[in-house]
Amino acid sequence: MAIRSDEIISIIKSAIEGFDETTESRSVGTVVEVGDGIAQIYGLSGALASELLEFPGGVMGMALNLEEETVGSVILGDASDIKEGDTVKTTGRVVEVPVGQELLGRVVDPLGRPLDDKGAIKTKRTRPVERIAPGVITRQSVDTPVQTGIKAIDALIPIGRGQRELIIGDRQTGKTAIAIDAIINQKGQGLVCIYVAIGQKLSTVAQTVATLEKYGALEHTIVVVAGAEDPAPLQYLAPYAGCAMGEEIMETGVEIGGHTVKDALCVYDDLSKHAWAYREMALLLRRPPGREAYPGDVFYLHSRLLERAARLNEDNGSGSLTALPIIETQANDVSAYIPTNVISITDGQIFLETDLFNAGQRPALNIGISVSRVGSAAQTKAMKKVAAPLKLDLAQYRSLAAFAQFASDLDKATRDQLTRGEKLSEVVKQAQYQPLPVEKQVAILYTATTGKLDDVPTPRVKEFETQFYRFLEAEQPNILKELGETKTLTDELAKSLDEAIETFRQTFLA
């Protein structure tokens, strides 16, 4: 696009001529102490809590500790040029971020400044990053699913729109992978995703963004990044900024492919590092340390964030904001301070374990202790039908698994149960970046729970699965289509599915 320089000049000329020459009156203070990204400012008597402050050189700060004579503030940016005696001005604005349509597909920092190479972000609206969560009057219960595309989750630990489901596990157990798969699966599903990376290596973030782009998932995603090299205050702000962007979608909506979308999914990756950043800030601001040196309000830190996830009722636009917080545990210790806090705030958790991961079960879900407290209300009818026997069979399999080595001495009923469990465990395994549409999930789970996989050798189950999908797509597209549209598994549909499975089994096992 060619830009005519005389046009620019005339715009600037009119801006200069029309410039308001009035004097400006602002509340000011003086820096008396600065260091570690924290500044104590004497004066600023009119400062608001979490107001943006302006340091010399355009560096911004946030007022946090409002004391009798001084204000403790964190510096949001490069603090190296700020020195004692500098004048600090209030701005009259609390910390806010740009929100809206223009952010889709972008990578931004917690103040909404672009970090990618796609140019300036021209949003018209901003929102304060901190806001009180919507009240009960405006909410309704969860009734629409978030399809993650992961069989084990959609069937056993279903997540509803507006729910808060924690993903918890040690390092390297596939926590982020689950979130990314869920984001990839939202392509064309009418759900905008916000991925908030807190305290991660920039190389990891770049990789994640590249993955999203590769699978065409970046168009419906906003990535908010406060990397490991960013100061603690920015890491602290990141999830609230992401949440504010999500609230805009929940309340106002955005356009995707000609449709207005009012559902958002916010992934906070991860809140352990967020708590660390907040601890760092709080200790530097000399707030008294409590358990594990976290400040006293570390519970409120996460509860006020996660409480902003909501499903609004019809009078309020029927939007939703789903939260998928991630917590990294140390050596599977879920009874540490932050994990217990977040477990108690969320509506359920997905537990990932190193042992399962190493045993080849991926995603490494511990189905026994993972729960979803509200999501089952949102499950589709078809999924409910196949999930019930799946849950039961897997639970029985777990209780019997210890006897598996005595297989020859067991009665037939027990042996059958063990076989069924083995096949089912094989079926819920799923490779990364391969989210599955819900109709295919129902089809394969139906096959497995009705015992039609029992005589397929376990190593061939994966092969059966992939070929079965191909068979259905080629030979019986109507079944998948109807399952996808009606989302119910009627008796007639089950019958035609039975027939299709039988036909396929004959060719596969021949």
Added chain:
Amino acid sequence: MVRPTTAARRYAEAAFEIAEPDDSLDRWLEELEVAARIVGDEGVARVLDDPARPPEERDEIIGRLLGKRISRPTLNLVNLLAHRSRLELLPSVATEFRRLVHRRRGVVEAVVTSAAALTDDETAAVRDRVVAMTGAQVELESVIDPDLIGGLTVRVGDQLLDASVRGRLERLRDQLVAGTR
């Protein structure tokens, strides 16, 4: 600017309560500022802070340094601070005392910063405006800062009135940058 700690404020309040009934606020203020200047001197501070020096000797030094310049009650305050190893608070105590006196008398301190020295007429005009604005007596301090380019800024307490060329240019820059976003 010295940051007034809570402790300094308490000492200043106590001194103020002693001075006010005696009607000796001005003398106290003057003496406190003299004492603060002397004690705040780097060489003097080093001698007084020396932990190896016995307390009696330190009292004697303080007496010799300040005895002739300040009256008994002020000297007592200085000695009290010395005994409690808080002599470094003295400058803040003086600042805080001045603030208390000003508040009692309804005086506002205003700092006028200008790019070039103001003429007497200009100073008087600024004073009149600040008096009209605050409705109080004004103690005006003038600072010259060529960085302002032109115009002036007036700071009254925590309020800064910015009518400088630099401030206007900064605001113009912000507006232009915001316009191109």
